[in-house]
Amino acid sequence: MRIPLLFAQDTAGVRVEQPVDSAKEKTTLTIAALYGTGIDYYGQTTEQRLPYLALNATVRIPAGVYLSATGFHLFSDSLLMSAAALSAGYGFNITSKLSGDVSFTHTFFPSKSPFLQASSPNMASASLGYEYFLKTTLEGDLAFGEQTDYFTTLSNSKSFDINLSGGRAILNFTPELALTAGTQQYYETYLVEKTNQGKGNGNGNGNGKGKGNGNGNGNNPPGQTTETTIDYKKYGLLSYNLKLPVSYNRASYLIEAALKFSLLGSNTADKGRINSFFTLSAYYQF
Secondary structure: OOOOOEEEEEOOOOOOEOOOOOOOOOOOOEEEEEEOOOOOOOEEEEOOOEEEEEEEEEOOOOOEEEEEEEEEEOHHHHHOOOOEEEEEEEEEOOOOOEEEEEEEEEEEEEOOOOOOOOOOOOOEEEEEEEEEOOOOEEEEEEEEEEOEEEEEEEEEEEOEEEHHHOOOOEEEOEEEEEEEEEEOOHHHHHHHHHHHOOOOEEOOOOOOOEEEOOOOOOOOOOOOOEEEEEEEEEEEEEEEEEEEEEEEEOOOEEEEEEEEEEEEOOOOOOOOOOOEEEEEEEEEEE
């Protein structure tokens, strides 16, 4: 049985690929382990590179309801569990080509957590996907807690399969292009926290505006930076994203390596900067 992938946003800032049984004929349990080279939150990342390990367990019943638990460990953290998330959701088919998904996730962050979005531990998400030649997905996310932010992501992907071992295994390549827009009060809070800890170079003035260093264009004289004012309550372009995942899939398990590039958009202090992320993940379905 082939295990396709459900692309789910995890509020700890990591896109975790959760394999599911597309036929939904029985209750399934999927366990997963994922290594990442850095926290990815809508293409943005922390000033310090934070490699991590995520462990996930997801139960899905035939009606499309699923429950999920994820634990995260940052290799730079002395804590065994740097964050933990609990999710509940419902995936459904509207037609043979149109599908939807709604979910809610609460993430538990320790005090002074280095995660970008630690001030907004709650995430409500809804998405619609239409698959014909390409799979087009429109997703909306609402993150709330100390701050409230909302995001929309439009993505297009195409799946390519190569049958191996007489059809008992599948090598899959699914390149994806995505455009993400949103607000980023979470990032203002992150900069304020970094400043308060004496580690950051950003600051917020408490009214939804802050300053970024804006020195990514390389055109400034040595020792001089361009100061950019950002309205963190403003909805705007956050990132252009290209993801290149390759997976090996057998009857009950899947292994995937993925490389992602994110070009930061006009609604960020580091407009034009390119972030890169690498993930290696493994899934087993019972």
